Amino acid sequence: MAQASPPKFNIRFQPGDIVTTATAGANLMAVAIDAGVHINASCGGAGVCGTCKVLIKEGQVESERTKWLPAKEYEKGIRQACQCWIESDLVVEVLPASRLEKAVIYREQQATAEESLPLVEGWSFQPPAEKYCLSLPPPTMEDNSADLTRLLRVLRQQHNLGNVWLDPVVLPGLAQALRDGDWKVTVTTLTDDAAGVKIINVEPGDTRKKYYSLAFDIGTTAVRGQLLDLNKGKVLAQSIEYNQQISYGEDVISRIVQSQKAGGLKKLQKAVVTTVNKMIGQMAEKARVDSGDICHMVVAANSVMIQLLLGLNPKHLRLSPYVPTVNIVPPVKAKSTGIELGDHVHLYALPLVASYVGGDIVAGVLGTGIYQRDTLTLFIDIGTNGEIVIGNKDWMVTAACSAGPTFEGGGIKHGMIAAAGAIEGFSINPDDCQPQIITIDGEKPKGICGSGLINIAAAMLKAGVISPNGKFNTGLQTDRLRRGDDGYEYVLAYAEETQIDKDIVITEVDLDNLIRSKAAMYAGYKTLARSVGSDCAHMQQVILAGTFGCNIDIENAITIGLLPDLPRDRFVFIGNGSLLGARLTSFSQDLLADGRKIAAMMTNIELSENAAFMDNYMAALFLPHTHAEDFPSVTLDKGGCR
């Protein structure tokens, strides 16, 4: 007898009122992901982070309480989505703290205006995909050579392009295109260092005015895209979206773990491709461009994101000795990844250097032209994985150091991403130790973001509220300082002042995490500089890339020892160096070649098993540093709040 199939239930997610069906016993988190409903899940569904909280408003789930869920919340019907198995029709509310907030990625960057940036120079505007308009003599009985033969002959005669080959995808439409255009056609060629010039498209008539490309920065968290007009070298539209892979975990490690599950790699590829497709649609609509007129795309991304986009198993990126599958990525058909563009569109990925130094860094180095100048430059992209480059036109070394999630609010009791309500600005009254806080968008405080954490620590250090070892000065006369569950803590905002009905505090554990993160970054610069016989003090320029880097207060970052103590005019913010490099590469075959040159020229130093790095790290576990002589401009008020 046939087995009865399990019953189907209707699941309604709020807000958004997204309805889907699920079989009995299905995991609620999995059902949400399939339905395109995002629920935060730092641990990727392992049940051990407690961030995926939902309220079961109607219906039954099987779900036991874990230690990540307070009894009070459990009684109210709150559950961890990843620990719920469906038993009936449901109405599920995704709690505010578990939702994606778009604010963070739309946030204005305080990047330097592009005209005053250090930018790459000396390249000619010649995109990798080029268009040529041809007028062919129609065939006659005297000259009835094949369509392709005729086309290649005229391409040689009219544009001096010989030794050209042809992508076979062009063949099925060739005869019709020539005749539809009454023997006038526009040929798109693609130039690729290794394989020469290739015809990738033949369109009827003169389509040279419709000449567009895409530049993408695919980040672990956010994806940024630009639609470019290749005739004008202009950005026509921009888009930013969360990388839909976020549903599978917040950091690259959880993505790699996910990719090892059955079907995981395909799901992750599909997730990011869905994001990219959505953005292409948005930008094309905004710019009133037919996405069929897009001729190529350039992507910059970290090594894990690139391998996932291309469907390459990222397993070995995190296993010693940390080997990527490919560094100089050959151009691939965009369509082969699932990206919805014409059959002829190729995707160029900026080359990567190593498992943790990706195409985003190469793009930043390319865009800023570090590799062209004598100036000894320190390039920093601060994040969970901080990437560092030191070099000039003659040599470059690079390293990645694991700073941990601190700068994104991870591991901090009231840490949060830099969204509305995050405490960012901070000062302390030296007389009574009372704080003044400024939140993003001026909302009532909800937590502390990474740049806020730096500002708070710097102000407290300067005022003597904390000591250089990160411990509170327990002799202070203020009730803001108190003992909490995690030892001493300082109250930044009392419950009634907040959006979360809880005191927002900063604890000694938070400060300890911050110190370890900044020590990892600083030890990175130092180890890398020393590896080439130099020193942080010799850096003639410091370039800060990335969204987080651009929201740092330089002075405060130096005060806590996150950045080296150099003259302030040596620092420059470039904003999203990854997207900058992708855009410029989209404009120039020279830069496409330079990207490969840069990747080949960069020497990667593995810090994780490096003894000097460990020594430098230990020495940096102090505010600003164990060696005060490294930070001559930082003076601390030894007195503390009186």
Place this chain on the structure above:
Amino acid sequence: MAQASPPKFNIRFQPGDIVTTATAGANLMAVAIDAGVHINASCGGAGVCGTCKVLIKEGQVESERTKWLPAKEYEKGIRQACQCWIESDLVVEVLPASRLEKAVIYREQQATAEESLPLVEGWSFQPPAEKYCLSLPPPTMEDNSADLTRLLRVLRQQHNLGNVWLDPVVLPGLAQALRDGDWKVTVTTLTDDAAGVKIINVEPGDTRKKYYSLAFDIGTTAVRGQLLDLNKGKVLAQSIEYNQQISYGEDVISRIVQSQKAGGLKKLQKAVVTTVNKMIGQMAEKARVDSGDICHMVVAANSVMIQLLLGLNPKHLRLSPYVPTVNIVPPVKAKSTGIELGDHVHLYALPLVASYVGGDIVAGVLGTGIYQRDTLTLFIDIGTNGEIVIGNKDWMVTAACSAGPTFEGGGIKHGMIAAAGAIEGFSINPDDCQPQIITIDGEKPKGICGSGLINIAAAMLKAGVISPNGKFNTGLQTDRLRRGDDGYEYVLAYAEETQIDKDIVITEVDLDNLIRSKAAMYAGYKTLARSVGSDCAHMQQVILAGTFGCNIDIENAITIGLLPDLPRDRFVFIGNGSLLGARLTSFSQDLLADGRKIAAMMTNIELSENAAFMDNYMAALFLPHTHAEDFPSVTLDKGGCR
């Protein structure tokens, strides 16, 4: 209310007992094609050839009698399949005359043994796909460059192969292949003139022993294939099948017509690809080779067959000025056509010259080395479309002439393909004008094949039974000669001696058709020779290619003026020149390049609108020729049967 769907009926085809379902009102011919049941249909289903006869053994069809169906047959339940619309469950017998007979294509060819053939020389054995075995140093923390970087480095070091690029299909499996093979792998590269050397496959371990390719000759009627061992340069297995496209019409024109119907191009491509896939399976099984170890394939075919295989609309091949889409075909992925081989396998097509001079002819010219020698050669492939090449190492001209279907038995009252029961050998007793006939395989006669027709005409001409104008000598004293529906006819076999219970005759109309066909061929040689200031008499060698060409009796063919009257030792049969050229190309990059050189070097002369051709044709409408001085060795017995 929902519309009721039409009822479904079971249709059983015999012989073979193939059962399928069909909706009421479906066309029986279309249902047969979908079910893979072949029914002859010269006209491609237009209802005007009467070859698709079936017997409706059980059930009802709607089908009116046409003039192609005798009333007697209609009463027995015989119908034209293309004129039947299904009204019930059916049992349908495909009548013997409507079935494909495999005998014809399996028939032994009287080709010259390969060692005495004029063969191409001076090429080195280096297939387009090459295998290299590499041992890579495993990555370490000191040397953790990307997998691909490591691979390319070792390829350069161990095999001096630099400037190599990579097919992106290799990337997803690369990391695993390297590790599965414990850092020993076999790389397959593909060399292509225009685009350099490309890595197309990386397999774990040393797989150099598994190194195979395919050579195919895709004919309008039959497809011939060989599975080759690239280590030994040997044929491991052969296969021959009817081209499944035959269900859509017998000649290239009916295929082109079919391709213009909705979905027609895709159906035709699928039909030939199904044939090829079946043959690959047969050959792989026979040779005990895993088809996944096949590294490339080479196909030679006429222009229509190539365009259909590649999915290129063949429309313009038959419209003046007769322009193919492509002559030098770039290598395409076999899989992109539907051929079931590995993702990495490329299909090379021998270049074609013009709409009616295809890659099969280039393959023949290549294989026989005509383009390498001083010897002035006439190369002939006789068929419905006869192709002719004249030239040597310095120049080559070519032309196609439409000889009509005569040589395949078309347009001949009792014409048939060269299968068992076809009258082939023939002589006549000059005393009583009684015939002696020899049939293929010695079966009771069923009809006359093309080579038989030549032999009959030559014997009758020599014996004076017919005059040089193709008319019967009506004064003959024999009851074999009589008046029939089509004027005078000669009885080759009486009904009771045959398999078909009818007298088998040759008529004046048949002879007239033969004369026109041979005149077209001869006018072709002559026009082509004259176009370069030469003459048939100057030909130092005549190469006869193709299955039909190889079954011709040279002496008789000269007697009727189908071949020029040259010393007999100048004639050589090469059998299937198309498959010969494909096989040799499969062995050698030199020959791949030579194929392109040949196609570029051949000048195509269009005969269809050529005034000199028309004059030569008119002069050749005589046996052997109006100008007897062109055929000095042919002497005719003026007396006739006494």
